[in-house]
Amino acid sequence: MIRNASVLVTEDEIYVVCDAAGDPAPWINWASDSDRMVARVDPSPTRRQGAFTTRCKVPVGRLTNYTCTAGNLLGRVTATVDLAASLRSSLAQLRKGL
Numbered sequence: 001m002i003r004n005a006s007v008l009v010t011e012d013e014i015y016v017v018c019d020a021a022g023d024p025a026p027w028i029n030w031a032s033d034s035d036r037m038v039a040r041v042d043p044s045p046t047r048r049q050g051a052f053t054t055r056c057k058v059p060v061g062r063l064t065n066y067t068c069t070a071g072n073l074l075g076r077v078t079a080t081v082d083l084a085a086s087l088r089s090s091l092a093q094l095r096k097g098l
Contacts, residue, residue: 003051005068005079007086014058016081020070021051027071030056033064058083 004019020026058066063084070077 002070002077002079005081015055016066017055018068019051019053022072024072028054029069031067
């Protein structure tokens with residue numbers, strides 16, 4: 001189960017973030033509209049609130065959809081993040097705070 005798929009913006013980098021939970025522990029892949037697989041991430045054995053959290057750094061100039069796929073022996077699920085829309089939302093929130 002994917003609990004959260006979102007965007008994290010730091011001072012100089014952009015990440016797509018996926019929180020996935022499962023028993024057995026899930027594997028997690030990231031793909032974009034233009035790349036079949038951006039990254040395959042093996043989650044850390046440390047769980048945070050019962051979920052594995054992964055971050056995948058994305059190039060600033062690639063404003064596309066990113067899809068997190070999490071799965072294990074029992075099945076798989078996906079969640080898609082629209083990077084352009086997420087960044088617009090983040091900028092709007094920053095402007096409100098100024």
